[in-house]
Amino acid sequence: MTNSAANDDGELSLRWSGRVSLTPRILAVNIFALALLAGGFFYLDSYRSRIVDSRVAQASSEARLIAEALRSVEPDRRDALMLRLAGDTGARLRLYDETGKLLADTRALGLRNMVLRDPDKQGRGQAAARFLDAMIDTVVGAARPPLYRERADGFAWPDVRTARSGNLIAATVWRAPDRTPVITAAAAVAGQGVVMTTANATDITQTVRVERFRLSVVLLIVSLVSILLSLFLARTIVRPLRRLARAAVRVRLGRAREVVVPRLPSRRDEIGMLARALSDMSLGLRARIDATEAFAADVTHEMKNPLASLRSAVESLSMVKDPDLQTRLLGIVRDDVHRLDRLITDISEASRLDAQLSRAKFEPVDVGTMIAGLLAQREARGVERGIRLRYDHREGERMTVMAEGARLERVFENLVDNAVSFSPDGGVISISATREQEMLRIRVEDEGPGVPEEAREQVFSRFQSLRPEAEEFGKHSGLGLAIARTIVEGHQGDISVESREDRVRGARFVVRLPLADRQ
Template structure:
């Protein structure tokens, strides 16, 4: 995994203005990076929603409430069993008259949890004793039993904020009357049926939870009274608060970790993107001012195995392609100027001579030179126009599947007549099965017309031109051969350059030298290759006289 800016680039490959910007920038500049702020904000929002949901749903509170309800029910039933065990087996019992059982004495011998209260009622529902008034046995301290109520200033602050939000969500406590635990107990007494235990849960004005439970007292299956028990206010809320503090502590730790990881993540995304944008902006501003524009230097982040590395590589490739195109256009413009100067110089000389010559035959000769140079300029301008539009045309036109052999056969029929008129034998050797490729049929036809026409133009009467094609796995090879003079060795590497032309003397000025350059551009735009070579009697002897020239075009199928 690549973190931060752990890529290395030579100091000379980094723009000076970009290097200064990096020095001014901290590890992560939140005030200058909207993307970094968004990453941190969204991560924190997700964390806040999760913690708020946990605190709002209170899953641990529901579990603690159920456990406390079960415990207080068990305690109330055990206390009822104590009272029933002190009753005589056969003598009648009247709790109201004190016959058979001294309720106050039994109550004083019971140990109760801190804050809990016992109420005893007779069979008619009248209160007989209250542990708050009568008293109970002192509860012995148990070592190791208790709630860890440790807290921090931060958790106290978060708890206060949560309590404030809770109070906003509930009605005003001042509007609710205080909870009377005796009234809670008396309300449960009529609901106690034979052998049934009932309980209720209420909150006091401060929001503390109070549990109350009531169960019957029986002697020989005869209902003689009721025992009710209420818990201390807020004992369950203390446990919930402890659980909430633990959640909040983990929340604080998670927030710190999330912010740290978000900063690291933001630095791995925002800083490289900022460098890429800054490099493009520096180049744009320099070129807009037209003051020592220089070349745009895109930072090299290709070592990163992620989308930013891909973006850096794509931008560097795009900028390199643009500069290559600019250099090619500049070179093309220089070549065009050079090629046009030659016929213009010839025209200027012919026109100047036309004013001074007196003989008619010399005037006619000069007029022929002027006509030849004008046609040469016209042909040159047309070819230059076609070559300059070629790139955009190749991008705009839609590629379609077509039968390459059918196209070659049609070209052979047409150009074969031209070769026959010159006394050149034209031979085609094409497979019987069609070969379908996807591309621009008209443009590829232009390539083969140029290659075949060139072959015919270099042949004399009695020579031959052969066109053949073969399919090789995922490529098709189309070869144009002739038995002409061949290509000079020093020209093999130049024939595809623009404006290069080496023709017989009789054909001087009849070609612009752009045909093979255009053909190579079209073939490479289709993902193919093209090359030229001489046909020799043996490949071992490169000094032997060539038997002709061969042009090979390879296209993907």
């Protein structure tokens, strides 16, 4: 008894996923890969942060340069310079004095180049975009900038306070009502106060949203293709496996005769191999069931004859008073008992032979030495009717096969017994063994009537035999050649019967076995 099933289960078992059908598992694997691709949405947040940082640095530089320009210009030319610089930078410029009072504002001067958009007046598309922005910011844990609101006092702006306190440049990122970034920067103007720039960086939001839309389109297309391929893969794997599983269940339920296991001849992959293997297995199982049923029917038939004869003799024995007739009846009883014993022994061996061969340990066996020893023992016991045994082989030639010695010896015993039964008085039985490439060929020839060509396959069937007319009934069970074929085939060989070439009469049984020392 082996534990291969337990070992296989330990090597191939899956923990929680083993309880889920293949189709959702295939989909889950592909969806996981898509989830990794969807991680690109979170990469866009870091991409946006880098752009904002770059804009903050740019705004700080512009504020410093504007402060330098305002410091060097005359007060009467200040407003014109601020309008021109605001137009060039796209930012709103405001100048505060030392007390935080507003001195100049480009919007008040007529340049409205920084206008915040009211989200309530935007369409549904922008609302959906803002929702996605908020959702992604929440998932990635992005810092939420403060809401941008106008302030009347200059010192209410943190950038102005910072720049006025001695840190000449300061910048802050704000959040507009429509979630676009607003960047403010302030720089001290020597002797005049602090200048502050304000820019609504809508282009950053637009860039991120455009990239997100492109990524969404790619993800959608890849998702559709992946799902379709997953369903196709699941269909090509799961459906045939389910068909094979249903067929196997029906075979297990005892419906092997009516089950047709699909062979999937068009498939050349592992599933096709599995389908054909299961189909062949079911056909072999069906053949084994048929053989078992036929064997059981033959056993019943063969045992009924001696049992009927034995019962008739026993019943008659109590009613017969003649001593001679009683002796004859006792002889019949004795012969029937011997016949039943021989029949039961052969039936027991034939029924267990396949299982025993599957567990047998094969070892190197010199067939030449085995046959020589078998014939020597047979001649020592004496061969009936003056029959002679002749063994033809090359002296010293090794004829080694991998075999179970006792079983293989039984094959040649049966063949010799069969040849003796059919040989005439004083006949010769020839046994020869020769090497033929990678096979060992053993021939057993007799001088009997031979085997008709139409019966050469039938003689190897169980309980099927062509016995000599002069042989006493019941002396053989009809299982000898069937047992011989089973043993030979269990050793990866074959056995057949043919006519002799040198005489008109006689049979030749040929056994071919693979050599252990193949060259």
